[in-house]
Amino acid sequence: MNYSNILVASDNNIATITVNRPTKLNALNSETIQELHEAFKSLENNDDIRVIILTGSGEKAFVAGADIAEFANFSIAEGEQLAKQGQELLFDFIENLKKPVIAAINGFALGGGLELAMSCHFRIASDNAKMGLPEVTLGLIPGYGGTQRLPQLVGKGRAMEMIMTAEMIDAAAAKNYGLVNHVVTLAELLEFTKSIATKIMRNSPLAISKAIKAINANYKDGVNGFETEVRNFGKCFGTEDFKEGTTAFLEKRKSEFTGK
Ligand code: COA
Secondary structure, eight states, X not given: OOOSSEEEEXXXXXXXXXXXXXXXXXXXXXXXXXXXXXXXXXXXXXXXXXXXXXXXXTTTEEEOOBOHHHHTTOOHHHHHHHHHHHIIIIIHHHHTOSSOEXXXXXXXXXXXXXXXXXXXXXXXXXXXXXXXXXXXXXXXXXXXXXXXHHHHHHOHHHHHHHHHHOOOXXXXXXXXXTSOSEEEOGGGHHHHHHHHHHHHTTSOHHHHHHHHHHHHHTTSTTOOHHHHHHHHHHHHTTSHHHHHHHHHXXXXXXXXXXXX
């Protein structure tokens, strides 16, 4: 598939998607959102891919937000549709993907860019990264899940302050808040992220997809996460990965998981 706004590469069962609009600091226009959706969908269905890394091109920005030029003249209905469609196509889509998605935040992650990073399963930042939700400076609120996911990650009080002041925090503060798990230099960012992906790939892909589902259930209205856990725990017992994992342990050898 040919994309105009993103790059997709794969290496050793790890796919890397790079948002590639460096002259616009990788801002998310609707075409980029659609392309990201297609790329995530196709990688989810690609048996060779075990982990997906999402990053931005260049040394300055991960994604500097939704493309302000694109929605500057929108009506109420168009604004609502923009948020709804984006959430369904990309942000909720990534969060609920069966394969692990790691954001490698290589610079500014602002507005829709931080929302994109927060929809990934976890985040690693380079030490030059800056993060914030500055929508109120534009007379807006976050519309791609930011009012929900930021408090889940950093707590309500910190989310309120970040959204109300619109200020950026640096990578060290983001780590202190629990918004990112690790901070490394920009030169190390992709290799370090791949080293975490490699640790994940030692484990059962099937169990990992069920773990993602069970963890996410904690954040879904009307869903009992403990019940989701029980059901998915049970399902693991019917899988080849479970037989392989337990047999390999008892035979004192490394597991060879097939994801079945
Ligand atoms: N939407 C559309 N275009 C954007 C953008 C966005 N969110 N963020 C940056 N750009 C564009 C700029 O318009 C500029 O384009 P131009 O060269 O055609 O004029 C280009 O990217 C470079 O940005 P610039 O502002 O010149 O870089 P800077 O280093 O001076 O500032 C930022 C960097 C990130 C502080 C600044 O670009 C910014 O505040 N961006 C908007 C962030 C934001 O509010 N995001 C939330 C949107 S919901």
